[in-house]
Amino acid sequence: MYPIIYVIAERCIACGICYLSDVCPVYAISEGPNGVPVFNEDDCILCGACVQKCPVAAIVMNN
Ligand code: SF4
Ligand code: SF4
Numbered sequence: 001m002y003p004i005i006y007v008i009a010e011r012c013i014a015c016g017i018c019y020l021s022d023v024c025p026v027y028a029i030s031e032g033p034n035g036v037p038v039f040n041e042d043d044c045i046l047c048g049a050c051v052q053k054c055p056v057a058a059i060v061m062n063n
Helices: 048-053
Strands: 006-007 029-031 035-041 060-061
Touching: 006 035, 048 060
Parallel strands: none
Antiparallel strands: 006 060, 029 035
16 A cells, blocks of 8 residues: 655655644644654545645645
8 A cells, every 4th residue: 555645765854843842733743863754644535734844845745
């Protein structure tokens, strides 16, 4: 199964906006290795909020 939401790690600047703020309505994002986010796909409702908020467009959503 391919991921529904993922981060392009090389593009992420580890700013923390996606996991340190209340961006995600279902708290599906947490801090992973090197400050890169990890997504809990079971909880993600594909609202797109994190995709919109990322300043470097590192988050990709498949639908
Ligand atoms: S798409 Fe929405 S629900 Fe899914 S991780 Fe991003 S902010 Fe959370
Ligand atoms: S908002 Fe974007 S750049 Fe910042 S930690 Fe999340 S994925 Fe990385």
